[in-house]
Amino acid sequence: MRNQDKADIITPLRRQYLEIKRRYPGMILMFQIGDFYESFDEDAHVVARELGVALTRKWFGKGQAHPLAGVPVRSIETHLAKLIHRGHKVAICEQTTPPGKGLVDREVTRIVTPGTIIEPGLLEGRANNYLAALIVAEGIAEHGAGRRAGFAYADITTGEFAVTEVGVEHALAELERIAPAELLLPGSAKLPALTEGTSEIRAVTRIEDELFEVKLARRALLDHFGVKTLVAFGCEDKPLAVQAATAIVVYLRDTQADALANLNRLQTYSTDNFMQFDPQTVRNLEIFQSWDFTGGAPTGSLVSTIDLTATPMGARKLRRWLRQPLLDLTELRARQEAIDWFFHREPVREKLRAVLDEVLDIERLFGRIRRRLAVPAEIVALAQSLRLVPQIRALLEKAKAPKDFIAALKGCEEIADFVARAITDRPPSDFERGNIIRAGFSAELDELRGGLTGGKDFLARLETREKARTGIKSLKVGYNKVFGYYIEVTKPNLKLVPNDYIRKQTITNAERYFTLELKEHESLIANAKERILELEISLYRQTCDEISRHSERINQVAATIAQVDLCAALAECAQRFGYVKPELCDNGEIVIVQGRHPMIEQRVPDSGSQTANNVDRSFVPNDTHLANHANSACQIMLMTAPNMAGKSVYLRQVALISLLGQIGSFVPAKSAKLGLVDRIFTRVGLHDYTLRGHSSFMVEMIETAHILNHATARSLILLDEVGRGTSTADGLSIARSVIEYLHNNPRVAAKTLFATHYHELTDVEEYLPRVRNFHLAVRECGNEVEYLHKVVPGRAEKSFGIYVAQLAGLPKPVIHRAQQLLSEYDGAALQSVDPMPDGPTHRQQTAGNARFPSLLASLAKLDINQLSPVEALTTLYELQKQMVELQ
Numbered sequence: 001m002r003n004q005d006k007a008d009i010i011t012p013l014r015r016q017y018l019e020i021k022r023r024y025p026g027m028i029l030m031f032q033i034g035d036f037y038e039s040f041d042e043d044a045h046v047v048a049r050e051l052g053v054a055l056t057r058k059w060f061g062k063g064q065a066h067p068l069a070g071v072p073v074r075s076i077e078t079h080l081a082k083l084i085h086r087g088h089k090v091a092i093c094e095q096t097t098p099p100g101k102g103l104v105d106r107e108v109t110r111i112v113t114p115g116t117i118i119e120p121g122l123l124e125g126r127a128n129n130y131l132a133a134l135i136v137a138e139g140i141a142e143h144g145a146g147r148r149a150g151f152a153y154a155d156i157t158t159g160e161f162a163v164t165e166v167g168v169e170h171a172l173a174e175l176e177r178i179a180p181a182e183l184l185l186p187g188s189a190k191l192p193a194l195t196e197g198t199s200e201i202r203a204v205t206r207i208e209d210e211l212f213e214v215k216l217a218r219r220a221l222l223d224h225f226g227v228k229t230l231v232a233f234g235c236e237d238k239p240l241a242v243q244a245a246t247a248i249v250v251y252l253r254d255t256q257a258d259a260l261a262n263l264n265r266l267q268t269y270s271t272d273n274f275m276q277f278d279p280q281t282v283r284n285l286e287i288f289q290s291w292d293f294t295g296g297a298p299t300g301s302l303v304s305t306i307d308l309t310a311t312p313m314g315a316r317k318l319r320r321w322l323r324q325p326l327l328d329l330t331e332l333r334a335r336q337e338a339i340d341w342f343f344h345r346e347p348v349r350e351k352l353r354a355v356l357d358e359v360l361d362i363e364r365l366f367g368r369i370r371r372r373l374a375v376p377a378e379i380v381a382l383a384q385s386l387r388l389v390p391q392i393r394a395l396l397e398k399a400k401a402p403k404d405f406i407a408a409l410k411g412c413e414e415i416a417d418f419v420a421r422a423i424t425d426r427p428p429s430d431f432e433r434g435n436i437i438r439a440g441f442s443a444e445l446d447e448l449r450g451g452l453t454g455g456k457d458f459l460a461r462l463e464t465r466e467k468a469r470t471g472i473k474s475l476k477v478g479y480n481k482v483f484g485y486y487i488e489v490t491k492p493n494l495k496l497v498p499n500d501y502i503r504k505q506t507i508t509n510a511e512r513y514f515t516l517e518l519k520e521h522e523s524l525i526a527n528a529k530e531r532i533l534e535l536e537i538s539l540y541r542q543t544c545d546e547i548s549r550h551s552e553r554i555n556q557v558a559a560t561i562a563q564v565d566l567c568a569a570l571a572e573c574a575q576r577f578g579y580v581k582p583e584l585c586d587n588g589e590i591v592i593v594q595g596r597h598p599m600i601e602q603r604v605p606d607s608g609s610q611t612a613n614n615v616d617r618s619f620v621p622n623d624t625h626l627a628n629h630a631n632s633a634c635q636i637m638l639m640t641a642p643n644m645a646g647k648s649v650y651l652r653q654v655a656l657i658s659l660l661g662q663i664g665s666f667v668p669a670k671s672a673k674l675g676l677v678d679r680i681f682t683r684v685g686l687h688d689y690t691l692r693g694h695s696s697f698m699v700e701m702i703e704t705a706h707i708l709n710h711a712t713a714r715s716l717i718l719l720d721e722v723g724r725g726t727s728t729a730d731g732l733s734i735a736r737s738v739i740e741y742l743h744n745n746p747r748v749a750a751k752t753l754f755a756t757h758y759h760e761l762t763d764v765e766e767y768l769p770r771v772r773n774f775h776l777a778v779r780e781c782g783n784e785v786e787y788l789h790k791v792v793p794g795r796a797e798k799s800f801g802i803y804v805a806q807l808a809g810l811p812k813p814v815i816h817r818a819q820q821l822l823s824e825y826d827g828a829a830l831q832s833v834d835p836m837p838d839g840p841t842h843r844q845q846t847a848g849n850a851r852f853p854s855l856l857a858s859l860a861k862l863d864i865n866q867l868s869p870v871e872a873l874t875t876l877y878e879l880q881k882q883m884v885e886l887q
Contacts, residue, residue: 012103014060024091024108026205028083031093032106036070044069050086051079077121080112084122087203089113111255114203115182118157118259118373125361126307126315128155132180133247135212135240136168136189150240153178154248156259158316158363159555161248162267165241170271176279177323184247186212207247214239217246224249224260234268241268258371264551275325275662276679280703284682284718285655286599287322302656305599306573306665310356313363313558314565321566325662327676332584335567335664338402340581342571343666348399349568355392356565359385362558370548372541376427376436379543383419386412389557392564408560410553422543434532437539445535452528458521459485472496477518485522486512570665577602579666582657583673588628588714590658590677590751594621594670597653598660601668620646620789621670624654626751628713628770635770636743639755640762640796645776646789647755648684651718654753655680658716677716677751681707684720697726701734708741708748715750717742721757732758743768762795 010018013033017040021029028046030037039047040058044067048055051071058068071079076092083090090112097105115131117123132153149171152163164174175183185191187206211217221230221242230236235245245266252259282288290300303322309315326332342349365382368374374382393409420438427436439446463477472493479485483505489497490510501513514522547554573579577598601619628635641647657667661674683703704722711717722738723731735758742752749770762773775796777788806815859879 009061009064011060011064014064014066016103016106020093020106020108024111027089027091027111029091029093029108030071030076032073032095033070034099035073037073037076037092038068038070040066040068042067046088047071047083050088051082077119080119081122084112084114084117087114089203089205113182113205113255115180115205116156116252116256116259117181118256118368118371120364123157123364125312125364126309127319128160128316129157130155130178130180131182131184131248131251132175132178133184133207133244133251134171134175134189135186135243135247136171137240148240150238150242150244151175152241152244152248153180154263156252156256156262157367159262159264159367161245161263161265162269163235163238163241163245164269164271165235165238166271170276173276173278174271176282177276184251186247205251207251211250212243212247214243217243220246220249224263225266233266235266238268258373261370261548262367273324273327275327275659275677278681278706281655281680281682284684285652285659285680287659288319290599300599300603302599302659305602306570306660308569308572308576309565310353310569311359311561311565312361313562314356314569316363317562317566318569321663322659325659326664327662327678329584329586329676332662332664332676336581336584336666338405338563338567339570339574339664339666341402342568343574343581345399346575348395348401349571352392352395352564352568353572355388355395356561356568359388359561359565362386362554362561366547366551366554366558369544370551372544374544375429376423376540377429379419379423379547380425380427382547383416383423386554386557387416389561392561396564405560405564408556410557412550412553412557415547415550415554418546419543422539431533431537431540434536437536442535442539445532445539448528448532448535452525452532462518462521470496470498478512483512484514485518485525486514487518488512574666577668579660579668580671582661582667582669582671584661585673585675587675588751589673589675590624590626590654590716591673592624592654592657592667592669593672595624595653595657595672596621596668597649598656598668600649600653622650622653622789622791624791626654626716626753627675628749628751633770634772635749636739636752636754636768636772638739638762638764638771638773639753639775639791640757640759640773641755641776642778642785642787642796643801645778645787645796647776648720649789650776650791651684651720651753651755655682655716655718676714678712678714679710680716680718681711681750682718682720683707683722684718700724704738708738711742711748711750713746713749715748717750717752719752720755722754723756723758728758732760735761736764739764739771740768743770759795 017029017031020031021043028039028043030039032038038058044055047053048069051069053069053071056068057065059065080090091108092110092112093106094109095104096107096109112119112122115129117129123129130153132151135150137148147168148165149168150163150165151171151174152161154161164171166174182203182205184205184207186209188209191204211220218230218239222228225233230242235241249260249263252263277285285302286300287302290304303319307315307318309318326335342352360381362382362385365374365378365385368378369382389409389412393406393411396406396409422438422441424435424438428434437445439449459477463475466477466487467473467475470493472489474490474493476488477485478488486504487501488507488510489501489512494511497511497513500515502515503511504514505512574581596619604619624637625634626637627633639647639650653668657669657672658674658677659680660667661672662676667674683700700722704719707717707719719738723733723735726734735754735756739754739761742748742750743764765771765773772793773795774791774793777790777792779786779788805818
């Protein structure tokens with residue numbers, strides 16, 4: 001009985017809220033009450049915390065106070081952006097009937113999740129916003145050999161929809177590469193471990209396992225595309241890929257069904273066609289974001305440096321190219337030729353870029369129109385952009401551009417003309433204000449509008465007539481939203497009011513009346529306004545549908561404009577920054593003459609600028625020659641250099657030049673010959689991994705192990721300070737062993753740049769034929785050190801660590817004591833050696849004689865049958881080295 005009593009005191013508003021909230025579990029329900037969107041209970045705590053708004057209470061009947069946090073309706077977009085960015089899903093519940101007596105009807109009108117954002121104000125215009133799904137085959141071990149996975153991703157604002165079926169590890173790499181805003185997983189699936197490093201994944205959504213049964217998934221995908229086979233999409237024999245694609249379709253069907261209209265094509269792709277890199281490489285090379293640990297905003301990434309595109313479509317395409325560097329020489333050379341064409345035609349390029357600068361986001365505008373979500377101004381914007389297509393085509397035709405560009409730029413004049421006939425030039429966004437459909441487009445609408453205009457003339461005639469009839473000169477005919485049309489008579493003239501006037505309203509200084517004639521006219525006007533509104537909305541929807549019929553042509557035009565824009569932008573980048581067209585090959589060789597770091601060179605002052613010490617601060621270019629074939633002079637560049645000399649910059653610039661070459665771009669160098677690399681690996685920093693509970697040294701070893709286990713002879717590896725996180729003896733041993741493994745194991749004989757402060761490592765050049773020592777030159781000027789930033793053969797003599805400590809601001813007593821200790825350590829090292837002019841010291845000879853029997857004993861103990869070829873070769877190298885030292 002007590003529970004029944006409690007249920008009885010729930011107010012109708014509270015009951016309505018609970019019923020709607022129950023239908024949208026896991027989402028924040030923004031419940032409109034008047035001019036505010038209110039959230040209650042646990043949602044209120046989340047909204048208050050995330051948006052920084054006050055947490056209060058609302059009373060639903062006696063004794064029923066519940067937590068409340070609200071935001072104004074007019075500012076919902078700003079608050080939505082914050083909630084979505086923090087990974088929340090939001091259901092917007094709006095009032096669907098006007099306020100009045102009784103409970104207002106309400107319903108959820110849109111659902112906003114990180115991967116399904118469509119509102120322009122919430123989207124990053126120059127980057128895709130992906131929704132992804134990952135389906136992993138059942139198995140015992142999470143990363144068991146041979147396990148397969150399906151991975152799909154889509155951008156519902158542009159219609160991009162792609163899927164692949166690969167090994168689990170490759171699927172996780174794809175997840176990191178795409179970095180979706182929202183990831184769909186089966187309800188029972190574990191969250192993949194690697195997604196912890198993908199900060200862009202703001203939300204993980206679980207889908208019921210039953211929906212992924214293979215037959216049901218295939219049927220759902222067939223129904224979506226309206227086909228009988230998936231052969232045309234390339235995934236007929238890929239059940240996991242089908243399941244992943246279906247996850248996206250099902251999720252959208254349940255949350256934003258109208259978004260499915262944009263996903264009318266599906267591409268099945270293979271990861272074998274692209275260079276791969278892991279999240280560490282993306283971060284370390286600062287491809288998409290530059291990491292500023294001084295507290296400033298991240299700036300100066302590769303993409304921000306080379307992105308000179310004029311359109312959002314071109315900008316998004318650049319980011320896709322950077323996420324998927326090619327391994328196909330034919331396609332790469334085709335891209336190079338297109339960029340080269342624009343590079344050598346500066347006048348055409350300038351004119352073209354000026355036109356492109358006026359083109360808006362055709363892809364996303366059209367996507368909103370297809371879903372009938374576009375406001376009238378967006379239709380006009382699309383038409384204006386489509387009108388520029390003939391101008392772009394004419395420029396390219398006149399300059400005899402590549403045929404692929406010209407052929408795909410099909411005319412869209414009739415679409416633009418149709419919009420011009422249908423929609424006014426500056427339409428309001430609110431249909432209530434009218435005048436969205438242009439006069440002459442609909443005879444019925446024109447007639448209704450004419451009647452409405454005539455109605456206004458009737459009111460003027462009525463006022464004139466009634467003044468004459470009544471003799472009341474101050475009489476006037478008016479209108480307000482509450483009481484409608486009225487005849488107003490001031491109180492001194494009330495004695496002149498005719499008997500057919502019916503009192504309607506009393507105000508301070510007058511009385512308001514109506515007549516049967518005025519009431520009839522009011523009804524006619526109201527019906528006309530209502531019919532005009534209905535007709536304008538219907539005609540507007542028909543206009544959206546008519547534009548949508550040309551989806552294939554508009555999508556093709558948008559894709560071509562993106563391609564033209566990107567190629568012209570990369571050509572502009574090449575000319576502006578002095579990039580050259582590299583020679584691409586597949587022979588495993590990287591030859592760079594006067595290469596430069598694309599981002600750092602933009603931050604350094606122009607050549608010739610001087611510091612206070614008269615040191616030239618222009619960027620210093622450097623050469624690189626790496627190859628790993630049998631006759632290679634240098635497979636591994638062993639870099640020793642003083643602190644702050646620029647070895648990390650040099651390592652990164654080689655990788656960035658290779659990356660740029662494999663998207664088809666020109667590169668920052670005097671000349672370059674680039675052999676394609678299948679992967680770029682980097683081990684150059686710790687960043688956020690120590691937050692996972694690992695020591696810095698463990699992180700270093702995990703990343704190094706990952707590289708050694710996955711690199712191939714076609715890979716490019718950057719290793720910086722391997723072994724620095726432990727004792728000198730341990731670190732030196734590990735670093736030496738890694739170099740020997742990379743050199744001696746044919747499977748992982750990758751081109752490698754290895755930077756180290758272990759100067760003892762430089763002797764590997766003596767017994768590993770494809771290792772070469774290099775260092776960055778410095779010049780000592782008294783107590784000052786001048787960094788020349790020039791890579792030269794040989795090993796570095798000093799690290800200049802104390803000098804760097806001095807620059808960092810360590811107290812002078814600490815610096816002086818460090819210098820004193822360094823002198824003592826160096827002196828002790830010299831005293832341990834008794835130099836002789838013509839040969840080894842007596843101590844060295846004695847030690848050598850003592851070591852000779854131990855070497856023979858070590859040789860005798862070797863079990864040749866148990867040694868692998870690589871281990872045998874390494875052991876032989878080591879024994880030979882030790883024998884040479886004894887001579």
